[in-house]
Amino acid sequence: MNRRRGFGFHGGIEPNSYKSETTRLPIRVAPISEELVVPLHQNIGGTPRPLVRVGEYVFKGQRIGAADGNISAAVHAPTSGHVTALELRQVPHASGLADPVVVIRADGEDAWMAPEPFDWRAAPPDAVRDYLRDAGVVGLGGAVFPSHLKMRPGDADAIDTLILNGAECEPFITCDDLLMRERAATILRGASILARLTGARETLVGIEDNKPEAIAAMRQAGAGMAGVEVVVLPTRYPTGGAKQLIRALTGIEVPHGARSTEFGVQCFNVGTAHAVADALERGRPLISRIVTVAGAVRTPRNYEVLIGTPVRELLADAGMMAGVERVLMGGPMMGFALPGYAVPVVKATNCLIAWTPGLLPEQPEERPCIRCGACAEVCPADLQPLELYWYARGNQFGKAQEYGVFDCIECGCCAYVCPSNIRLVDYYRYAKSEIWASERDKARADAARARFDARNARIEREKSERAARVAAKTAASRAAVSAIPDASADGVSEPSVSNAGPASGSEAAKHALIAQALARVRARQAGQDVADDPGGAAGAHQPGDTGHTTS
Amino acid sequence: MSGAPYLHRARSVPVIMLWVLAALLPGIVVHAGFFGPGILMQLVVSSLAALVAESAVLALRGQRLAPALSDGSALVTAFLLALCLPPLSPWWLTALGSVFAIVVAKHLYGGLGQNPFNPAMAAYAMLIVAFPALMSQWPLAGEGHQVAGFGESWRLVFGGERALDGITGATPLDALRTGMRGLPGAAPPQISTVMAGSGLGVIAGVGWEWVAAAYALGGLLLVALRVISWHVPTTFLVVLALISALFWMVDPASHAPPWFHVVAGGSMLGAFFVATDPVSGASTPRGKCLFAAGIAVLTYLIRVFGAFPDGIAFATLIMNLCVPIIDRTTQPPIFGHKQGPARRGLRQGDR
Amino acid sequence: MLLPLLIMTGLAIVLGAVMGYVSVRFRADSDPLVDKVDAILPQTQCGQCGYPGCRPYAEAIANQEAEINQCPPGGDEGIRKLAELLGREYKPLDAAHGAEKPKSVAVIDEATCIGCTLCIQACPVDAIVGAAKQMHTVVATLCTGCELCVPPCPVDCIRMELVRDTVDTWKWRRPIIPIKAVA
Numbered sequence A: 001m002n003r004r005r006g007f008g009f010h011g012g013i014e015p016n017s018y019k020s021e022t023t024r025l026p027i028r029v030a031p032i033s034e035e036l037v038v039p040l041h042q043n044i045g046g047t048p049r050p051l052v053r054v055g056e057y058v059f060k061g062q063r064i065g066a067a068d069g070n071i072s073a074a075v076h077a078p079t080s081g082h083v084t085a086l087e088l089r090q091v092p093h094a095s096g097l098a099d100p101v102v103v104i105r106a107d108g109e110d111a112w113m114a115p116e117p118f119d120w121r122a123a124p125p126d127a128v129r130d131y132l133r134d135a136g137v138v139g140l141g142g143a144v145f146p147s148h149l150k151m152r153p154g155d156a157d158a159i160d161t162l163i164l165n166g167a168e169c170e171p172f173i174t175c176d177d178l179l180m181r182e183r184a185a186t187i188l189r190g191a192s193i194l195a196r197l198t199g200a201r202e203t204l205v206g207i208e209d210n211k212p213e214a215i216a217a218m219r220q221a222g223a224g225m226a227g228v229e230v231v232v233l234p235t236r237y238p239t240g241g242a243k244q245l246i247r248a249l250t251g252i253e254v255p256h257g258a259r260s261t262e263f264g265v266q267c268f269n270v271g272t273a274h275a276v277a278d279a280l281e282r283g284r285p286l287i288s289r290i291v292t293v294a295g296a297v298r299t300p301r302n303y304e305v306l307i308g309t310p311v312r313e314l315l316a317d318a319g320m321m322a323g324v325e326r327v328l329m330g331g332p333m334m335g336f337a338l339p340g341y342a343v344p345v346v347k348a349t350n351c352l353i354a355w356t357p358g359l360l361p362e363q364p365e366e367r368p369c370i371r372c373g374a375c376a377e378v379c380p381a382d383l384q385p386l387e388l389y390w391y392a393r394g395n396q397f398g399k400a401q402e403y404g405v406f407d408c409i410e411c412g413c414c415a416y417v418c419p420s421n422i423r424l425v426d427y428y429r430y431a432k433s434e435i436w437a438s439e440r441d442k443a444r445a446d447a448a449r450a451r452f453d454a455r456n457a458r459i460e461r462e463k464s465e466r467a468a469r470v471a472a473k474t475a476a477s478r479a480a481v482s483a484i485p486d487a488s489a490d491g492v493s494e495p496s497v498s499n500a501g502p503a504s505g506s507e508a509a510k511h512a513l514i515a516q517a518l519a520r521v522r523a524r525q526a527g528q529d530v531a532d533d534p535g536g537a538a539g540a541h542q543p544g545d546t547g548h549t550t551s
Numbered sequence B: 001m002s003g004a005p006y007l008h009r010a011r012s013v014p015v016i017m018l019w020v021l022a023a024l025l026p027g028i029v030v031h032a033g034f035f036g037p038g039i040l041m042q043l044v045v046s047s048l049a050a051l052v053a054e055s056a057v058l059a060l061r062g063q064r065l066a067p068a069l070s071d072g073s074a075l076v077t078a079f080l081l082a083l084c085l086p087p088l089s090p091w092w093l094t095a096l097g098s099v100f101a102i103v104v105a106k107h108l109y110g111g112l113g114q115n116p117f118n119p120a121m122a123a124y125a126m127l128i129v130a131f132p133a134l135m136s137q138w139p140l141a142g143e144g145h146q147v148a149g150f151g152e153s154w155r156l157v158f159g160g161e162r163a164l165d166g167i168t169g170a171t172p173l174d175a176l177r178t179g180m181r182g183l184p185g186a187a188p189p190q191i192s193t194v195m196a197g198s199g200l201g202v203i204a205g206v207g208w209e210w211v212a213a214a215y216a217l218g219g220l221l222l223v224a225l226r227v228i229s230w231h232v233p234t235t236f237l238v239v240l241a242l243i244s245a246l247f248w249m250v251d252p253a254s255h256a257p258p259w260f261h262v263v264a265g266g267s268m269l270g271a272f273f274v275a276t277d278p279v280s281g282a283s284t285p286r287g288k289c290l291f292a293a294g295i296a297v298l299t300y301l302i303r304v305f306g307a308f309p310d311g312i313a314f315a316t317l318i319m320n321l322c323v324p325i326i327d328r329t330t331q332p333p334i335f336g337h338k339q340g341p342a343r344r345g346l347r348q349g350d351r
Numbered sequence C: 001m002l003l004p005l006l007i008m009t010g011l012a013i014v015l016g017a018v019m020g021y022v023s024v025r026f027r028a029d030s031d032p033l034v035d036k037v038d039a040i041l042p043q044t045q046c047g048q049c050g051y052p053g054c055r056p057y058a059e060a061i062a063n064q065e066a067e068i069n070q071c072p073p074g075g076d077e078g079i080r081k082l083a084e085l086l087g088r089e090y091k092p093l094d095a096a097h098g099a100e101k102p103k104s105v106a107v108i109d110e111a112t113c114i115g116c117t118l119c120i121q122a123c124p125v126d127a128i129v130g131a132a133k134q135m136h137t138v139v140a141t142l143c144t145g146c147e148l149c150v151p152p153c154p155v156d157c158i159r160m161e162l163v164r165d166t167v168d169t170w171k172w173r174r175p176i177i178p179i180k181a182v183a
């Protein structure tokens, strides 16, 4: 089994870990804030639909946002109280933009909703997945991918290896470390549930060798469990990246765009396994998580925090020092600066770092790339970051894509080593969002083109239909006309009628026709008014006709 | 404000350039020891000229001076050029080369990071084409030769005095070539007589082999510090040794042995300091090997069949031209794209 | 001296061959030109270019009947792409056809709308839902922002609203490099 240590992955870096300060104290349960701000969109996929109204009373754990479609996950009230607002507020996102949130004023009771018993062992797999979706379980490593989507019993690809990610390679972050130290048994119960749901035969827990306590705790908890193995990995960033961990443990490389299940592997964060156990064994939806509070605070440590707790209050509890210029959410390698301190802790918040220039020095000014290749040496995705940079900087996004910008996991190793201080990852993020935007634009343009063409075709069709109708009617009335004046002998052909017939007769026939038509129109209009039938003139313009409206 | 990462390794371009300069020091000291203090004067002249030229160009281009001047790249270029020139060259030759390196070879192509050619080598090539005579006046070291002292060197470098008889002579490579070619009509001499006759040292001439060793020492330091990757020097030296060994084994009478080529002339300087220039070199691992191998082969061919004393400069410039295509064709496979889709089948087969 | 020359010549020949191969191997598939031009145009269908829609304008461009700088919604970027595709000279947007504006969508004030259907008839992409004498609504995701529905409205109840960034559509800005001296 030692062979597993041999796989590794290309590149990676060994930065200073800054972890020791936050591992000295046990996890503390953060005080309940008076006002909790729960963003609806806390998962990859659709934004949940709000289920509550302003003024409504909610119990702790009550669902306040329902999953929108299958690629989504519910959100819940983190404590009991009244909903005071459903509005747009700034959320923890690099953009600093506002997103819909549910604001709950806590009543201090912290009263749980009545538990709904759910026997996941007896329930069909689909029901278990729906249950997890409605319990709001998402990946807690930071990606917040809905967990229920990662177990698809119906899939052709059976899973034989379940990987628990306890690598936690980013500097500063210790929330998984502490969780493993203190709650190893629950994590492994969650793991065995996941193994059962995915059908995995073996469970590998990957932990970096800088967490001996966590390794010991997990080994002890897993001692009696069949098929569970704790694998100690060398400390190297980004071992905790799902793809790098899978590679390090099994030697399998999951390419960009492929699912690891295609290779028989599935990977969950230890925190996620813990949340799964909580949801299925105790009926507790995901309403809290462990958050590391580090940096310039008096008591750096880990907290168990209710989702929706304003960051400001958590930092105050830890004793934020003066001189903090910004707060980073996530680690220093992949995190981002919070746009404000009023934003809430969300399911993705694994770490908050109170940043001062003394803690991590500000990056000096960029210099030109000297093509030294240091970035390529450390890139765990085996990219040539210098080429990506070149093309992203030159707005040659097609080229950037060719050189694999979407294979970039934004780990930041390249920018960490770059001697020219180039903000490489910023360029990749820029290139990616430009490409996404132009794909969105293109999709919109294509849709517009299709609708434009459809509309033109419809107008064309209506025109020809009208022409056909008119032609048909003309023919019919001609027949009628030829029947009215008994001017010529029977059996005489129509042309001879119009040619040979007396002029006065043909005039009269025309008048009769026009009168008939007017009467018909009037009758139809009257009928329409009575029935208020929208299928008339205007109805013809309803988008419904083109078959696109509902889409 | 910029995004993540907020953590950085403290090895910036100036630090790298300082390391390169530091690694050149042993070579410079040994050089001065064998061939006199002329080299130190060349270094000063070359550096001053480079810095002045760099400042002037930056000012003309409307860019700030401080960041570009402080990166140290101009100094590295100046040092490399000075170390390639005969140490008793007149000062204006060195200054001219240095200005050419900075203005034409570097800034006309867009400045640091965009120059396709190694600036020092481009300048060297220009000088050798324009002033072939001056460029071959190398001082002699060892028994029976006196080394120019400080005063004499000063007069030679700055005084415009060119009384070099008895001080300068053919370099080992020159001696080898002229010896090998022989006089028109005469029978080609044997390699052994050439080597013995021109007073060469044990391997590649008195002094030369020690200078080479000192460069190699500095170069190994850079490799150990991972300032340069091992790919380039290793491939360069191995390929140079292989190709010279091949010729030598086929015809030992008229070809120098591989150890001569590996140590002679600018081989070590080239291997560790010239071919490793990141800007004008290949950037992928396989590309670096190809690039270095190309320089080695061309160097050998130019040394043996060409018209110039040493081939490193021209070989480097030619390979600089090939860098874009080398890089493009040697992109390493991206994570996850190396294995076929059969991976899962393999795993199932394992069980 | 001969050898380097030979080597360079050899290299030139090899490179030439490689480039020839590459250009044959990766030759762009032969979409008719009109389709390619049309693919660049933004499909706003606003008619500001002087043609009844993007496709007709694309045809005019392909037939060399129109300049490439007549489409305001496509903006500068669109002109550059057209210039590159067609190998024509880049020109700044012709102000006679309008100015580039940030993307917006039409919004109908539902209280004022009298249900006249005139806007429905004007919309080139059928993005407005409604029936005679009933309130009308613009389907924002389908609206191209062409503004064609604004003038026909007899009660002026249609206004254009800027499309704001959301967390999902927000873009990372291009990093700024301060290399030039602040002059």
Ligand code: SF4
Binding pocket: A368, A369, A370, A371, A372, A373, A374, A375, A376, A385, A386, A389, A414, A417, A418, A419, A420, A421, A422, A424
């Ligand atoms: S590490 Fe920086 S300077 Fe070096 S090649 Fe990469 S981007 Fe260029």
Ligand code: SF4
Binding pocket: A375, A378, A379, A380, A381, A382, A383, A385, A407, A408, A409, A410, A411, A412, A413, A414, A415, A424, A425, A428
């Ligand atoms: S951020 Fe992207 S390009 Fe840079 S090292 Fe990580 S994966 Fe490679």
Ligand code: SF4
Binding pocket: C041, C042, C043, C044, C045, C046, C047, C048, C049, C050, C051, C052, C053, C054, C055, C057, C070, C071, C072, C073, C074
């Ligand atoms: S101006 Fe309007 S109709 Fe003309 S091409 Fe541009 S978007 Fe299409």
